[in-house]
Amino acid sequence: PRRRILRALRELRRGLPESMPLTGLRIGAEADRVIVREGSARWQAESGQYLLGFEGDPERGALKVVEAGVAQSPPAVDAAELFYHALARETAHDAQGALAAYAAAIEADPSHLDARINRALLLHDRGRLVESERAYREALDACGDDATLLYNLGILLEDLRRPTEAMESYRAALRVDPGLADAHYNLSLLLEKAGKRTDAIRHISQYRRLTAGRKT
Secondary structure, three states: HHHHHHHHHHHHHOOOOOOOOOOOOOEEOOOEEEEEEEEEEEEEEEOEEEEOOOOOOOOOOOEEEOOOOOOOOOOOOHHHHHHHHHHHHHHHOOOOHHHHHHHHHHOOOOHHHHHHHHHHHHHHHHHOOOOHHHHHHHHHHOOOHHHHHEEEEEEEHOOOHHHHHHHHHHHHHHHHHOOHHHHHHHHHHHHHHHHOOOHHHHHHHHHHOOOOOOOO
């Protein structure tokens, strides 16, 4: 099944050379095992154990080994390949497969910002708000302050009905990128609700200035 194959991809990351694209591999299931094929070579994804291949007809006594290998772990799957695989799964509306592939990309490269942002967004879209917040916090720890991360976290905190924290997150995003127009807009709305009209006007004015040239 697809999710089992995605789990197997996480194991493959320890083995494949960075220059090898995933398109050079065939991954599938045989009985209860996930098998990876590269040319004539075959190994079990979870263990890295190479499998023997045979040719001939065993019932007629004509059987010989045509491949053999020493048990080893294949080298690391590139995080970028896993990220693009996750994007493909998300495009195909396979949210669980995409989440698993984003997690695999993050495991392969903890500083992969786009994988972290997309995973947190997808969790948010799926209504898994607590998990999404944890994903954003972990991303900030791993990647440092990033305007998109902080802005998206602000939106999530609004959905969690924590407006004070949301305002702080928007302010933090604007400290990183003062030109982030949507953060000015969202912050102005929260400030208006909080009765801080002067600050709200200042941020909505910034929003209008930054978006003045946008096409409608």
